[in-house]
Amino acid sequence: MDTTTIQLLYLVILMIFLGVELIHHVPSVLHTPLMSGANAIHGVVIIGSIIVMGMADDTLSMILGFLAVLLGTLNVVGGFVVTNRMLEMFRRKS
Amino acid sequence: MDATLPILYLVASVTFIIGLKMLGSPKTARPGNLIAAVGMGIAIAGTIFLYKGHTGEHLHNLGWIFGALVIGSVIGWLMAMRVKMTAMPQMVSFFNGMGGACAALISLLEYKAVGGEALGIGNGLATVAGLLIGSVSFSGSMIAFGKLEEKIGDIRFSGQQIVNNAILLAAIVLAGLIATGNITDFSAIILLAGVALVFGVLFVFPIGGADMPVVISLLNSFTGVAAACGGFIYHNMVMLIGGILVGSAGSILTIVMCRSMNRSLTNVLFSNFGGTTAVAATGEKSQGSVREVTCSDAAVMMSYAKQVVIVPGYGLAVAQAQHACHQLEMELEAKGVTVKYAVHPVAGRMPGHMNVLLAEADVDYDKLVEMDEINPEFPQTDVALVVGANDVVNPAAKTDPSSPIYGMPILDVENARQVIVMKRSMRAGYAGIENELFFRPNTAMLFGDAKSSMTNLVTEVKAL
Numbered sequence: 001m002d003t004t005t006i007q008l009l010y011l012v013i014l015m016i017f018l019g020v021e022l023i024h025h026v027p028s029v030l031h032t033p034l035m036s037g038a039n040a041i042h043g044v045v046i047i048g049s050i051i052v053m054g055m056a057d058d059t060l061s062m063i064l065g066f067l068a069v070l071l072g073t074l075n076v077v078g079g080f081v082v083t084n085r086m087l088e089m090f091r092r093k094s
Numbered sequence: 095m096d097a098t099l100p101i102l103y104l105v106a107s108v109t110f111i112i113g114l115k116m117l118g119s120p121k122t123a124r125p126g127n128l129i130a131a132v133g134m135g136i137a138i139a140g141t142i143f144l145y146k147g148h149t150g151e152h153l154h155n156l157g158w159i160f161g162a163l164v165i166g167s168v169i170g171w172l173m174a175m176r177v178k179m180t181a182m183p184q185m186v187s188f189f190n191g192m193g194g195a196c197a198a199l200i201s202l203l204e205y206k207a208v209g210g211e212a213l214g215i216g217n218g219l220a221t222v223a224g225l226l227i228g229s230v231s232f233s234g235s236m237i238a239f240g241k242l243e244e245k246i247g248d249i250r251f252s253g254q255q256i257v258n259n260a261i262l263l264a265a266i267v268l269a270g271l272i273a274t275g276n277i278t279d280f281s282a283i284i285l286l287a288g289v290a291l292v293f294g295v296l297f298v299f300p301i302g303g304a305d306m307p308v309v310i311s312l313l314n315s316f317t318g319v320a321a322a323c324g325g326f327i328y329h330n331m332v333m334l335i336g337g338i339l340v341g342s343a344g345s346i347l348t349i350v351m352c353r354s355m356n357r358s359l360t361n362v363l364f365s366n367f368g369g370t371t372a373v374a375a376t377g378e379k380s381q382g383s384v385r386e387v388t389c390s391d392a393a394v395m396m397s398y399a400k401q402v403v404i405v406p407g408y409g410l411a412v413a414q415a416q417h418a419c420h421q422l423e424m425e426l427e428a429k430g431v432t433v434k435y436a437v438h439p440v441a442g443r444m445p446g447h448m449n450v451l452l453a454e455a456d457v458d459y460d461k462l463v464e465m466d467e468i469n470p471e472f473p474q475t476d477v478a479l480v481v482g483a484n485d486v487v488n489p490a491a492k493t494d495p496s497s498p499i500y501g502m503p504i505l506d507v508e509n510a511r512q513v514i515v516m517k518r519s520m521r522a523g524y525a526g527i528e529n530e531l532f533f534r535p536n537t538a539m540l541f542g543d544a545k546s547s548m549t550n551l552v553t554e555v556k557a558l
């Protein structure tokens with residue numbers, strides 16, 4: 001394995017520990033918004049779809065790439081907006 | 095080497111970490127979400143304008159990319175803004191499925207562009223894993239969506255577990271052969287996608303609707319891992335960090351959710367709520383007589399009570415009775431009755447579901463009491479008003495080891511002097527089991543739609 005791959009593996013392992021630490025002791029009231037927020041964050045997959053689309057050169061790749069960017073955008077935009085709406089409900093009203 | 099894009103990715107990664115951290119506390123959750131969203135915007139813009147391929151060329155097809163971004167944003171925004179608060183869980187599931195499908199398409203296109211032989215084992219593994227996990231996440235999320243919309247029931251057949259395992263095994267073997275370059279035909283990877291989609295469907299089919307939050311949370315972490323596979327393929331740090339972070343945090347969240355129901359993940363995924371025998375057994379035993387109460391009687395009981403505890407459940411959400419419920423609370427308070435809400439950690443279809451709903455109706459946050467705090471108060475409570483909740487107040491969880499929900503902590507409403515249960519019919523709860531609470535001498539049933547019953551109650555209480 002080359003050094004880049006090894007470095008990526010280091011990063012993966014460290015991120016696993018960080019993810020576990022971040023979620024510890026979250027009150028159950030916030031489970032749903034937290035899940036929804038995490039859902040929006042994995043929308044980062046859109047970056048990959050933009051790269052694929054930006055390098056596509058035949059019709060089939062173009063169509064599938066377009067679809068990928070579209071679905072990724074749904075994940076990102078929908079995810080963040082839904083989370084925001086949920087959290088709005090938690091605001092203390094005076 | 096131009097370091098601008100990697101630095102933008104680093105900034106985005108940090109916003110994801112800070113955002114997730116802030117989502118864990120009620121005070122900071124909202125800004126946390128916004129910070130992560132800003133980071134996402136930075137990563138997307140940076141990629142479009144600064145990304146360079148191996149040969150140093152910028153991305154083309156920018157018109158198409160912007161087109162997809164704009165259409166996706168408009169649709170996503172409209173869907174997210176229009177969805178009712180009660181339908182939030184299935185909305186999350188839907189968006190999660192979109193992310194999974196996106197990851198699967200990336201793998202498919204990458205395989206098509208690079209070709210089977212040239213991938214190499216590392217990228218080969220990441221590509222097939224992204225396709226496999228992304229496809230399962232997509233089809234599984236769609237089934238979970240359908241179940242929560244109550245368009246799809248629980249589908250079980252004998253030997254289901256064996257069939258599922260066989261399909262999964264077939265998918266893994268096929269994926270292995272493709273990743274190692276033993277099969278290089280493009281149709282094979284299409285077949286793999288197909289098998290993975292079928293597995294996702296069959297995997298979620300038998301799981302009870304009440305367990306969908308756990309399933310969605312699990313599939314959420316799946317999509318995270320699928321995104322990370324994409325990061326591995328392109329050596330893209332922000333995808334890798336964002337993906338793994340969600341994969342890991344999502345797994346922990348899944349386990350925490352199971353724990354709050356006092357069950358294990360295996361139990362949730364594979365027990366199918368203990369089959370039909372347990373249902374028959376408890377059903378047989380509890381056949382007693384049920385006492386009905388009229389709205390005016392219930393209104394009298396509550397008006398002259400010292401303390402009323404309202405136990406909201408999914409029925410409240412479906413009937414959209416939260417505003418009427420808040421009105422009843424105010425009318426009772428005006429008569430000097432103390433009103434509290436007892437919120438079970440898994441009441442509704444998702445943890446925190448009831449809090450969101452009641453907050454929407456302007457119910458004071460301090461009136462929502464968590465299970466451990468309210469349980470000792472039930473013996474001093476005159477009336478416990480159960481609004482469309484069932485499994486979370488089923489005493490069988492404490493007394494009947496054969497019950498599928500045995501061991502789940504519940505709200506001890508049966509200790510209140512009088513229990514009034516608002517329910518549409520005598521139908522069993524989402525877990526599909528009888529509730530002996532309804533047959534207890536201190537329980538009275540108020541049949542009907544939660545919203546109209548609640549409105550009638552308000553009128554009756556006002557008139558007193």
